[in-house]
Amino acid sequence: MEINIYQFVEGARQAKGLTVIIDVFRAFSVACYVMNNGVKDLFPIGSIEMAYKLKEENPEFILMGERGGLIQPGFDYGNSPASVESVDFNGRTVVHTTSAGTQGIVNAIHADEIITGSFVNAQAIIDYIRAKNPDYVSLVCMGWEAVEEADEDTLFANYVKNALEGKPNDFAAIVHYMRHESKTGKFLDVRGEASAPTEDFDLCLCLDRFPFVLKAEPYGDSLVRLHKVNMDKDWSAIG
Numbered sequence: 069m070e071i072n073i074y075q076f077v078e079g080a081r082q083a084k085g086l087t088v089i090i091d092v093f094r095a096f097s098v099a100c101y102v103m104n105n106g107v108k109d110l111f112p113i114g115s116i117e118m119a120y121k122l123k124e125e126n127p128e129f130i131l132m133g134e135r136g137g138l139i140q141p142g143f144d145y146g147n148s149p150a151s152v153e154s155v156d157f158n159g160r161t162v163v164h165t166t167s168a169g170t171q172g173i174v175n176a177i178h179a180d181e182i183i184t185g186s187f188v189n190a191q192a193i194i195d196y197i198r199a200k201n202p203d204y205v206s207l208v209c210m211g212w213e214a215v216e217e218a219d220e221d222t223l224f225a226n227y228v229k230n231a232l233e234g235k236p237n238d239f240a241a242i243v244h245y246m247r248h249e250s251k252t253g254k255f256l257d258v259r260g261e262a263s264a265p266t267e268d269f270d271l272c273l274c275l276d277r278f279p280f281v282l283k284a285e286p287y288g289d290s291l292v293r294l295h296k297v298n299m300d301k302d303w304s305a306i307g
């Protein structure tokens with residue numbers, strides 16, 4: 069198994085094999101919280117115009133996401149795990165668009181398959197990759213606005229790579245670094261505004277809270293749908 073780490077949208081375009089699009093703060097952490105709360109369909113979208121169009125055509129859809137970290141006009145939720153942690157999404161459809169994370173999914177055009185990456189489902193991701201045992205694994209860090217390296221995404225990529233290569237990880241050291249040294253962590257921790265509550269820091273670094281992988285699959289002509297693969301019971305579906 070050859071494992072390569074890439075950065076940003078350009079990295080997503082280069083990715084091949086089993087591809088993990090990583091966004092710890094906060095796109096693919098919040099996506100896991102929404103999926104855990106029973107969402108029927110979760111659509112990661114690139115352009116905000118497309119998100120508004122989908123809402124216009126389907127008024128019952130829920131809009132979630134950000135630009136510049138902030139909830140956008142007409143959106144039901146921002147990109148914040150704290151805002152959705154206790155929301156019941158049963159039977160609902162959520163359209164999710166963000167500056168970094170969802171851009172990676174729509175740009176991973178050469179990937180054999182795409183799953184999302186975040187610490188909240190890290191072990192499920194590692195188990196999934198081990199079970200599939202692909203020739204190539206691409207770990208794509210989306211960073212800040214998909215243009216500036218974000219420590220948490222690169223740390224996550226190395227966490228997965230280490231685990232797959234049988235090397236040790238020290239998650240406590242990662243959290244300590246993020247809280248006290250990383251520019252990214254300090255930034256998130258002090259934002260404390262409606263679009264980025266301070267609780268998001270801990271909710272995004274809640275290791276292995278969810279036992280499932282989010283797998284991206286084409287839906288209709290132009291959409292991608294995130295589908296849940298339960299690593300505690302769906303082994304037959306992994307194949």
Ligand SMILES: O=C(O)[C@H](CS(=O)(=O)O)OP(=O)(O)O
Nearest residue numbers: 094095166167168169212213
């Ligand atoms: O709102 C977030 O958490 C970030 C903002 S930025 O684009 O990285 O600056 O969005 P995300 O796409 O979840 O990284």
